[in-house]
Amino acid sequence: xxxxIDHVTKRYGATLALDAxxxxxPRGGVFGFLGANGAGKTTTMRICLGIIAADAGxxxxxxxxxxxxxxxxxxxxxxxxxxxxxxxxxxxxVYFASLYGEAPHxxxxxxxxxxxxxxxxxxxxxxxxxxxxGNQQKxxxxxxxxxxxxxxxxxxxxxxLDPINxxxxxxxxxxxxxxxxxxxxxxxxxxxxxxxxxxxxxxDRGRLVAGGRLRDLKRASGRRWIRIALEGFQPAPxxxxxxxxxxxxxxxxxxxxxVLEAGAEPGAIxxxxxxxxxxxxxxxxxxxxxxxxxxxxxxxxxxxxxxxLGTAARPVAPARDAA
Amino acid sequence: xxxxxxxxxxxxxxxRREYRDRVRGPLYLASTVILxxxxxxxxxxxxxxxxxxxxxxxRIAVVSSDRELAQRAVAVADSLLNVAPSGVDPATxxxxxxxxxxxxxxxxxxxxxxxxxxxxxxxxxxPTGQLDVVFRTDGPPDGVRSQLVGFAAVATxxxxxxxxxxxxxxxxxxxxxxxxxxxxxTPTDAGGRPLDPQQTASREFLGVVFVVLLFMSIIIYGMxxxxxxxxxxxxxxxxxxxxxASPRQMLTGKVLGIGAAGLTQYLAISVPALIVLExxxxxxxxxxxxxxxxxxxxxxxxxxxxxGYGAFFLLGFGLFALIYAAMxxxxxxxxxxxxxxxxxxxxxxxxxxxxxxxxxGGGGTWVRLASFVPPFSPFVMLARxxxxxxxxxxxxxxxxxxxxxxxxxxxxATRMYAAGVLLYGQRPGVRAFIAAARRAG
Numbered sequence: 121x122x123x124x125i126d127h128v129t130k131r132y133g134a135t136l137a138l139d140a141x142x143x144x145x146p147r148g149g150v151f152g153f154l155g156a157n158g159a160g161k162t163t164t165m166r167i168c169l170g171i172i173a174a175d176a177g178x179x180x181x182x183x184x185x186x187x188x189x190x191x192x193x194x195x196x197x198x199x200x201x202x203x204x205x206x207x208x209x210x211x212x213x214v215y216f217a218s219l220y221g222e223a224p225h226x227x228x229x230x231x232x233x234x235x236x237x238x239x240x241x242x243x244x245x246x247x248x249x250x251x252x253x254g255n256q257q258k259x260x261x262x263x264x265x266x267x268x269x270x271x272x273x274x275x276x277x278x279x280x281l282d283p284i285n286x287x288x289x290x291x292x293x294x295x296x297x298x299x300x301x302x303x304x305x306x307x308x309x310x311x312x313x314x315x316x317x318x319x320x321x322x323x324d325r326g327r328l329v330a331g332g333r334l335r336d337l338k339r340a341s342g343r344r345w346i347r348i349a350l351e352g353f354q355p356a357p358x359x360x361x362x363x364x365x366x367x368x369x370x371x372x373x374x375x376x377x378x379v380l381e382a383g384a385e386p387g388a389i390x391x392x393x394x395x396x397x398x399x400x401x402x403x404x405x406x407x408x409x410x411x412x413x414x415x416x417x418x419x420x421x422x423x424x425x426x427x428x429l430g431t432a433a434r435p436v437a438p439a440r441d442a443a
Numbered sequence: 444x445x446x447x448x449x450x451x452x453x454x455x456x457x458x459r460r461e462y463r464d465r466v467r468g469p470l471y472l473a474s475t476v477i478l479x480x481x482x483x484x485x486x487x488x489x490x491x492x493x494x495x496x497x498x499x500x501x502r503i504a505v506v507s508s509d510r511e512l513a514q515r516a517v518a519v520a521d522s523l524l525n526v527a528p529s530g531v532d533p534a535t536x537x538x539x540x541x542x543x544x545x546x547x548x549x550x551x552x553x554x555x556x557x558x559x560x561x562x563x564x565x566x567x568x569x570p571t572g573q574l575d576v577v578f579r580t581d582g583p584p585d586g587v588r589s590q591l592v593g594f595a596a597v598a599t600x601x602x603x604x605x606x607x608x609x610x611x612x613x614x615x616x617x618x619x620x621x622x623x624x625x626x627x628x629t630p631t632d633a634g635g636r637p638l639d640p641q642q643t644a645s646r647e648f649l650g651v652v653f654v655v656l657l658f659m660s661i662i663i664y665g666m667x668x669x670x671x672x673x674x675x676x677x678x679x680x681x682x683x684x685x686x687x688a689s690p691r692q693m694l695t696g697k698v699l700g701i702g703a704a705g706l707t708q709y710l711a712i713s714v715p716a717l718i719v720l721e722x723x724x725x726x727x728x729x730x731x732x733x734x735x736x737x738x739x740x741x742x743x744x745x746x747x748x749x750x751g752y753g754a755f756f757l758l759g760f761g762l763f764a765l766i767y768a769a770m771x772x773x774x775x776x777x778x779x780x781x782x783x784x785x786x787x788x789x790x791x792x793x794x795x796x797x798x799x800x801x802x803x804g805g806g807g808t809w810v811r812l813a814s815f816v817p818p819f820s821p822f823v824m825l826a827r828x829x830x831x832x833x834x835x836x837x838x839x840x841x842x843x844x845x846x847x848x849x850x851x852x853x854x855x856a857t858r859m860y861a862a863g864v865l866l867y868g869q870r871p872g873v874r875a876f877i878a879a880a881r882r883a884g
Contacts, residue, residue, distance in 0.1 A: 169685075169686045171686065194686065198679075198682035200679040200682045202682055202683065203678070204678065215456070215460055219453050219688050
């Protein structure tokens with residue numbers, strides 16, 4: 121384990137933002153840091169970067185406290201996007217890399233290569249304010265990686281990107297991972313996290329709910345999941361939820377996902393469906409999706425703000441019964 | 444994290460960006476050119492006024508029931524008011540005053556009321572033989588012209604008295620006594636000798652100019668610093684910056700960079716104006732001809748004074764700029780700065796007013812005290828140095844206290860900046876400042 125979050129606690133006045141948060145991030149992979157708004161993700165990242173100090177606990181990278189590490193160990197893509205509006209794109213990329221200790225001529229060369237890679241080489245000489253939000257986001261991503269950090273922390277990196285840019289960014293993630301860098305990102309977008317992450321940490325109200333390899337978390341769920349499609353039913357019929365042994369049904373355009381109660385057998389469920397006259401076109405016992413796993417563990421979707429701490433500086437909102 | 448984040452090179456990189464960002468802006472260039480032009484016009488204004496005034500003749504009438512007495516008074520006043528400058532050909536020189544005998548008090552009074560005369564000198568002999576002289580004027584009662592007429596009255600009295608002496612009286616020719624004022628509080632030159640009146644007047648003029656420039660620089664360029672910080676927050680680029688550089692590096696770089704941009708503009712404005720002032724006499728002579736010089740305004744300026752001004756400018760600006768930067772970090776938008784900057788502007792205004800008082804020789808003990816207390820000391824000690832003889836230990840103590848204050852403010856401002864830059868969407872207020880200051884403790 122390379123990055124160790126070890127019993128980190130942080131308070132903002134009366135608000136407990138992080139409550140002895142503990143988890144490990146393996147080196148050289150893509151790690152998903154999942155939680156609803158106000159769960160404590162940004163606070164954790166800021167403590168990693170030394171922007172704010174923890175009240176208790178410690179964060180270590182490769183065994184060394186993060187406060188002792190040079191800033192260039194980290195790359196940071198904040199959730200709040202921002203560049204110097206009147207400064208040229210290439211100039212500010214070189215500027216940020218210089219602050220991290222990169223030689224300007226090297227930074228310039230690398231920046232041009234990344235702009236080309238992200239299909240925006242023509243914007244090198246333009247002011248940041250002339251770029252679309254999506255392109256500004258790509259420039260910010262380049263600013264975060266230009267100095268070749270060992271660990272890249274990204275707060276909601278996919279927000280606001282169109283599908284094409286989303287693919288470009290995901291490819292960049294993969295490339296950086298293959299170079300041996302450690303990528304940690306927070307997101308609401310469970311599909312993106314599921315597609316990219318080998319490991320995740322799910323936090324809620326400053327506490328770790330679950331963490332580890334994604335595959336292991338799914339298998340440890342203890343529940344079985346069925347993916348089913350019935351001919352002639354669009355969407356899937358409501359009576360699926362009434363079948364004994366089915367705890368929950370998530371219906372979508374293609375069919376439905378059934379979450380079975382502990383001990384329920386998929387075969388028995390299939391028999392009941394067939395007995396009720398259902399014409400089954402697709403039946404599959406599956407691992408739960410990350411989104412489903414998140415809901416199961418946290419009690420609500422990641423984009424549901426209920427029960428969150430709000431932003432770091434705001435007092436905590438009263439928790440709603442997740443049931 | 445000072446060991447992790449040494450001040451350099453990041454503070455230098457940030458300072459360079461801030462400097463370039465400002466000096467390359469079209470507003471900066473435009474304002475520099477406009478202010479430079481205004482400063483040059485102000486420096487040339489005295490020559491312009493003299494140029495416009497060169498053909499004007501000021502008329503003064505002498506009224507007396509004794510015709511002989513009136514003629515003596517005209518002759519004396521004319522010789523005192525119309526002193527030809529050295530190097531001028533008296534034959535071609537045009538007298539600025541025309542002193543003439545007038546027929547009657549009422550006629551002259553009416554001419555004075557109509558503005559045709561600048562003054563009426565009423566000269567009468569009392570039954571005791573004493574002369575009674577009244578000068579009616581449209582100018583101030585204690586103006587230079589009134590004082591000269593006062594001298595003329597005395598001289599007329601002496602002439603009138605000597606005219607009554609017997610012809611056999613053996614008298615040497617009358618000699619005007621030499622007269623000068625020596626104040627024990629007058630600034631001295633490098634050799635400890637009191638300055639002459641022209642140098643003293645120059646020091647008073649320069650004192651006002653320097654104090655006003657210092658005040659304006661602190662307010663204007665201090666607000667640049669605060670606005671720069673607030674703009675970084677509002678554009679959210681601060682989020683990137685705080686991971687790339689430490690608050691100490693950012694604060695120092697910002698103050699240095701924006702301060703340097705301000706200093707560049709300041710020099711661009713003031714140096715041409717100072718050059719004009721330095722050569723004002725020569726320009727006046729070239730434009731108006733010989734005899735129009737009135738003494739160089741910068742005659743009292745010495746390299747040591749200029750160095751002292753530079754030191755107080757840099758230290759004073761540094762102190763205020765650090766506070767402005769910390770203040771800027773507590774607002775989310777530049778618009779919120781106006782309200783928040785008011786208390787700081789008031790502090791500068793208090794220092795400015797105390798300095799103006801010191802320049803006029805007032806204030807006494809508390810002004811002397813203020814010349815040691817930051818943030819007032821940059822203004823007040825500068826003013827004292829310009830117009831009085833300040834003991835070296837007082838100057839050293841004032842600069843030492845100012846440097847110590849900057850060191851303390853740097854630590855507190857860095858902590859406040861570090862806390863402030865992460866506060867978004869909150870109304871700035873006293874509570875936020877106190878909380879940050881406590882954390883700094």
